[in-house]
Amino acid sequence: MLHLLILNGLLSMAMAQAKPDAKLTLSLPNLPSDHLIRYLNTFPKLKQQLPSNATTRSTSLACWGHERDCSAEARFQNPHCAGDHTGWARSKEAQMQTFYYQADFGYIQQQLLELTPMCMPKYLTDSSLECTRYLRFCRGRNLLFDLRDVAQREERIRYHMDVLSPGQLLGHCDLNRTRLSAEMDHIGSALQSWGPELRNFAVLPKPVLESHLCDVVVNTPTFIMKIDATYNMYHHFCDFFNLYASLFVNQSHPAAFNTDVQILIWETYPYDSPFRDTFKAFSQRPVWTLSDLEGKRVCFRNIVLPLLPRMIFGLFYNTPIIQGCSNSGLFRAFSEFILHRLQIPFKPPQRRLRITYLSRRTKYRQVLNELDLLSELEKNEDYLVERVSYERWPSHETQTF
Structure with a gap:
């Protein structure tokens, strides 16, 4: 009943604010295409309103991974657990499942x-x-x-x-x-x-x-x-x-x-x-x-x-990660979401490896020999090194070596 009341209220507000001929424009969020397909699969009624030739009208069963009926094959991404070591899990399958619920869309579920x-x-x-x-x-x-x-x-x-x-x-x-x-x-x-x-x-x-x-x-x-x-x-x-x-x-x-x-x-x-x-x-x-x-x-x-930054057994700050696993789809989705929304362009790999060093110019926790470190990195012709220092005024400073 609670969900129905909340949903009905939100729908009433949306219908009152939206123009009849702008329904789809207002409804579709700005998401990467791989994310948008999963978003539309979450709301099939909205998906049915799209033109039949729309690229987002995929028949794929792609899902994020927090949905109860989302298969492992249809998930946004599956974790990877290397080697035979299973940490404190009884099997490789249990190890992957533990990681999924600790640091992936299983946590959302x-x-x-x-x-x-x-x-x-x-x-x-x-x-x-x-x-x-x-x-x-x-x-x-x-x-x-x-x-x-x-x-x-x-x-x-x-x-x-x-x-x-x-x-x-x-x-x-x-x-x-x-x-x-x-x-x-x-x-x-x-x-x-x-x-x-x-x-x-x-x-x-x-x-x-x-x-x-x-x-x-x-x-x-x-x-x-x-x-x-x-x-x-x-x-x-x-x-x-x-x-x-x-x-x-x-x-x-x-x-x-x-x-x-x-x-x-x-x-x-x-x-x-x-x-x-x-x-x-x-x-x-x-x-x-x-x-x-x-x-x-x-x-x-x-x-x-929303979820808080320092929750006990929470995500990011206090996350207990089982040994040997990586490749969280939730973290990858977050990265892609931020890059897409902020319109940060993709720069393809070059011959030289780009290294960005974040310098801390505060009273405490300074790396005292950072210039020596950067000078050593500069000697390697395979590296393109930038030193970035974030300050209050100006907002940030960049130096290329």
Whole structure:
């Protein structure tokens, strides 16, 4: 029932906004062709609307790999486990399956199986909330975030677990408080769970949008993100990767890969990063922080609380990988998605191997002999070496050796 109510609401919104003669144009997302075929196979009704001679009208059964009926042959990619070593698995097959559920689309499948209603709507205008285990991913409708106290805080917010107080997250639905409380085990730090925020959920006596409590109503679907360190490529890409994975967990509607969405970063520091353009792969709108909404009661029609960068046994940061396996289709799909959306051109291999060295010009963790290393690399005529240093001002500096 929850999925039907959410889906019906989203369809009604899409039909109200779309022009009759622009249906297909609005519906097809900007994806690589191999991804688009799988997207259309996920939504067969949309696929049937395409012209019969369209290249995307493939009869292929290609799938991503998180679908229950997706065969190993039709997956986006299968992992590779070399040699006879099976790690702690009993067989080669078990080794590959373990890797698939640890670091591939099998992980997405687990999240989908875990999605559980926390607050059930009775009517279409009601609120709703459903989450995976330990509140690692959640999505909801018609929820009110009371951010009036944020404007009164003396210190800026980052990695805080007390942004919301009891009763500052509100909705009108049938809340299963026991079920919600049972998923608070991963509340040890801010980037592990949405528990610090959702523990403050309270029920309103009437629907949110009829309560006259909203100072601002955000109609655009919104992803609220608690992010890792923005000036470290590894740490910030934990955020981008998990946001991409969350698109699949949230893929209950053809608009799942649209860019007309809002990103809201759950801190009051101005967002700044040498990798900030990566957000353009997900959203065409400027990134918000809590500073853009502080002091207001904000009502969101559709929100997603995506997978977090430092989840226990999560992807990227704390991933437990079985020995001997590689070739994750999910990681490859993420790479292709980012390159395609950001229109980064492919440069075919040359005679010389291109080496890009990322220089860290900060107070700590500097490589003290990096110039010596680069000079040695330069002596090899088979290498084309670039030293790139990301700075706040200017945004970055490139030096060719």
